[in-house]
Amino acid sequence: MAYQLQEINRRVRTDVTEFLAECDENYAQRVSLAADKILSNLERSPIVLLSGPSGSGKTTTAMKIAEELQRRGVNSRAVAMDNYFLTVNPQTAPRTPEGAIDYESPLCMDTELLGQHFTALSRGEEILIPRFEFARQMRNDSLGTPLRLEKNEIAIFEGIHALNDNIAGRHPEATKLYISARSNVNEGAALRFKGTWMRLTRRAVRDYSFRGQEVAQTLAMWANVRRGEKLYISPFKGKADIVFDSSLPYEVPVMKNYAVPILKSVPEDNERHDELLDLIASFEHFEAIDPALVAKDSLLREFIGGGSYKYH
Incomplete structure (x- = not known):
């Protein structure tokens, strides 16, 4: 699916508040469909596996699904699969082609424990969800x-490798x-903004604002x-019962406020x-959108x- 630039800019200029609300409602409908599917499968399993690449909004989506299930009288627990990383052992850790430790590999996960x-x-039965300490690159089960x-x-298990066969x-x-x-953004048939750029922008802004990481990093x-x-991720999306798009038509106009200044700060020799x-x-x-107009519970x-959800 592709959004049209002309329509986005028209809505920003003429009815921006209604535009944002409409986009959020469309996303809420996707969340509702996911809840339908989960409930229809509850007799077979209480486990939900939620996967997606970096910057896809998995964490917020998991919490929104949990809220929707709660409204229907079903309690749910979100479990971050990052806590199932194995303690890093430089001798046995998977490596990238360049020789660095490959933290993207599913071999870093404790699949047996999962x-x-x-x-x-x-x-x-009761389980003990482990805790992975990223600062020390080790798991601390205590x-x-x-x-x-x-x-x-x-239980909603959320992580990039959730659909991996292992x-x-x-x-x-x-x-x-x-x-x-x-979703890309087109102007007619011309590509104006790549869908992968949305995820890169999300991650760059979050890393810079909340993780002390420069855009160059x-x-x-x-x-x-x-x-x-x-x-490790895309090859398994065909296993999903539901695939849906977390992009929001209004996010590029909002992200423009954050992304452009930090992108311009990257040295020319990068x-x-x-x-x-x-x-x-x-x-x-x-056209830019004032971030103050973005709902507190927006995925963005x-x-x-500045949102209403707490992220760890």
Whole structure:
């Protein structure tokens, strides 16, 4: 699916508040359809596996699905699969073609423990969700969180590798969801903004604002992130029961406020500077939207901050 630049700019100029509300409602409808599918499968399994590439909005979507299920009388627990990373062992860790540790690889995940936990939760047994300390690159089970599902409760396991055969294959009864920001923005037939640029922009803005990471660092990591997506994530999206797009037609006009200044700060000798110039030029096609107009529960708040959800 592609959005049309002319229509986006027209709505920004004429009815921006209604435009934002309409986009958020369309996303809420996708969340509702996902809840329908989860509930229809509840008798088979209380496990939901939610996958998607970096910057796709998995965390917010998982929380929104949990809210929708709660409205229907079904409690759900969101479980971040990042906590199932194995403690990094430089001797055995998977490597990129360049020789660095490949943190995008599913071999970094404790798939055996995940399989055990899927089975235990399905039987009504208690598990201890581990805690991975990223600062120390190690798992600390002493900080784990106990979890047992009561009748008609659901656990949503969210992570980039959730649909990988080594994970989803251990519990094929689970409901499987795949989320990505995939829509381009066109002007007629001409491409003005790539869908992959939406995810790169989301990540660059979030990393800069909340993780103390310069855009140049995000760009340096992005090539391996994209390589990992093509190898480890995208090949499994066909396993999903529901695939939906997390892009919002209003997000480029909002992100313009955040992204352009930090993108312009990247030194000219950066090896991806030509692509940066293309990206900066693409933003210029869009009318800007004041971020203050963005709803507090918008998915976009995961990346720009100021929202009603708490992110860890």
